[in-house]
Amino acid sequence: MGDILPSDQNRRTWRACLLCGLIKTKEQFRADGCDNCDEVLEMRGSSKRVAEYTSAQFDGIVGLTQPNESWVARWQRCDKFTRGLYAIRVSGQLPEDMVEDMKERGFGTYRPRDGSVRD
Numbered sequence: 001m002g003d004i005l006p007s008d009q010n011r012r013t014w015r016a017c018l019l020c021g022l023i024k025t026k027e028q029f030r031a032d033g034c035d036n037c038d039e040v041l042e043m044r045g046s047s048k049r050v051a052e053y054t055s056a057q058f059d060g061i062v063g064l065t066q067p068n069e070s071w072v073a074r075w076q077r078c079d080k081f082t083r084g085l086y087a088i089r090v091s092g093q094l095p096e097d098m099v100e101d102m103k104e105r106g107f108g109t110y111r112p113r114d115g116s117v118r119d
Contacts, residue, residue: 005085015054016087017041018094020078021113023061023085026050035082040107041098052095060088077111089115 006014006025013025020036026047033044034053043049064073065083073079078086090113094102099110 012056015050015056016058016090016113018053018055018090018092018113019110020081021058021076021086021088021090022081023058023087026054029054035084036078040102040105053098055090055092057091058087058089059091062086062088087113089113 006023007028008014008025014023015026015029016023017029017034017037019041020034022034022036024032024034029043029050030045030047032038034041037053038044041049041053043053062072062076063085064070064078064081067073067079067081067083070079073081076086076088093112093114093116094110102108102110
């Protein structure tokens with residue numbers, strides 16, 4: 001499990017991906033990108049993108065070891081994602097230009113994780 005957890009135990013250094021809610025440190029996002037979203041967000045190697053596409057403000061944490069078998073993962077819309085720690089709600093939204101780029105590239109509809117959109 002150590003490879004999927006934030007490398008720093010100080011929760012003040014943790015950030016959550018605005019697209020999927022995965023929690024890692026800023027350094028982990030910069031070094032490895034988002035395990036679920038890097039094809040779209042391309043954060044690997046870019047401190048600027050990490051700052052834009054993640055948030056230090058989030059509520060609640062869910063630890064998922066078998067996301068494809070978890071009702072909580074289905075409820076959080078992360079049952080197709082990698083195992084790890086996920087924020088229940090992430091403050092902030094992706095910039096509008098990224099949302100438009102995602103639509104143009106065929107990645108589907110963006111659903112913010114800040115609680116502003118209900119199922």
